[in-house]
Amino acid sequence: MGSQSARNIEVLNQNIAELNGDINVSFEFFPPTSEAMENTLWQSIDHLKKLKPKFVSVTYGANSGTRDRTHGVIKDIKERTGLIAAPHLTCIDASKDELKQIALDYWNSGIKHIVALRGDIPEGGDRPHMYAADLVELLKSQASFDVSVAAYPEVHPEAKTAQADLLALKAKMDAGADRAITQFFFDIESYLRFRDRCAAIGIDQEVVPGILPVSNYKTLVKFSKLCNVKVPNWMHKMYEGTDDDPTTRNLIGASIAMDMVKVLGEEGVKDFHFYTLNRSELSYAICHTLGIRP
Structure with missing residues (x-):
C-alpha cells in the first residue's frame, strides 16, 4: 500500500475517532406481519435503543390496515422504550379531514415527530389530490410537529x-419541514453534489443521508431499479460469488457502509439514518465504529 493511501486511511479513522459523541443516528423499521417478525423487530429495537438514537421511524404501505399496525408499533416503542418514535404518514390514501384526525391522535398520544410522504400512487390511480408539501403544511397547522421528509440524491423515479x-x-422545506432524509445511495459523490445543490437553492435544513447496510444483494439490485438508485460496478464485483454465503455478504455490507459513513463524516455529516430492515447487527456494528456506544 502506498504511503498516501495509508495516510488517507489514517486520516479517516482519526476523524471518526474525533467525531465521538458528535454524531446523531436514527433507525427505520417496518411493521411486522407475523409473530416471528415481531420477535425479530423487538430484539432489534432492544439492541439499538442502547445507542440512544435521535429517533426511530416506522414505515407503512398505502392502506389503512398497515397504517393501524404502524400506529400500534409506534405507540409500543414509545411506551416500552421511551424513544422518540416517528410514524411514516402518507397523504395519497386519506382525505384532509382524516389526516387531521390522524395527526391529532398522534399528538395526543405524545407522538410529535412524523415522517411526511406523498406515498405511492396505486397502479392506474388518479393524480394525487395532495403532495408531501401539502401534508407538511397540514401537520404544522395542527400542532408544532417535528417533520421529516424524503429527498432523492439520484432523483425521484417519477x-x-x-x-x-x-x-x-424546496417546497416541502418551505412548508416547514425540519429535515430531509435521503433515499439510500452508494455513490457518495451523488449525495455530496445533491447537498451542494440543496444549499445553492436555499435549503438550509439538514439533509440526512439514508444508509442501507446490504445483506441481501440480489434483492437490493431489484429494489434499486425501482427506486432509481445506482448500484456501482465495484459493488457487483464485491458481492460476486456470495449468493450462498450470508456471513460474507454481511461482512461486505458492513464494510461498505462503514467506509461510507467515514467519508461522509469527514465531509461534515453529523446525522445518519439507517434503514435497518428490522435487523440490528449491521447497523449496530457501523454505529460502534462511529464511536456511538451504549
Whole structure:
C-alpha cells in the first residue's frame, strides 16, 4: 500500500475517532406481519435503543390496515422504550379531514415527530389530490410537529427532471419541514453534489443521508431499479460469488457502509439514518465504529 493511501486511511479513522459523541443516528423499521417478525423487530429495537438514537421511524404501505399496525408499533416503542418514535404518514390514501384526525391522535398520544410522504400512487390511480408539501403544511397547522421528509440524491423515479425534483424538495422545506432524509445511495459523490445543490437553492435544513447496510444483494439490485438508485460496478464485483454465503455478504455490507459513513463524516455529516430492515447487527456494528456506544 502506498504511503498516501495509508495516510488517507489514517486520516479517516482519526476523524471518526474525533467525531465521538458528535454524531446523531436514527433507525427505520417496518411493521411486522407475523409473530416471528415481531420477535425479530423487538430484539432489534432492544439492541439499538442502547445507542440512544435521535429517533426511530416506522414505515407503512398505502392502506389503512398497515397504517393501524404502524400506529400500534409506534405507540409500543414509545411506551416500552421511551424513544422518540416517528410514524411514516402518507397523504395519497386519506382525505384532509382524516389526516387531521390522524395527526391529532398522534399528538395526543405524545407522538410529535412524523415522517411526511406523498406515498405511492396505486397502479392506474388518479393524480394525487395532495403532495408531501401539502401534508407538511397540514401537520404544522395542527400542532408544532417535528417533520421529516424524503429527498432523492439520484432523483425521484417519477420526477420529470432533477431540477423539478429539487424544487419539490424546496417546497416541502418551505412548508416547514425540519429535515430531509435521503433515499439510500452508494455513490457518495451523488449525495455530496445533491447537498451542494440543496444549499445553492436555499435549503438550509439538514439533509440526512439514508444508509442501507446490504445483506441481501440480489434483492437490493431489484429494489434499486425501482427506486432509481445506482448500484456501482465495484459493488457487483464485491458481492460476486456470495449468493450462498450470508456471513460474507454481511461482512461486505458492513464494510461498505462503514467506509461510507467515514467519508461522509469527514465531509461534515453529523446525522445518519439507517434503514435497518428490522435487523440490528449491521447497523449496530457501523454505529460502534462511529464511536456511538451504549
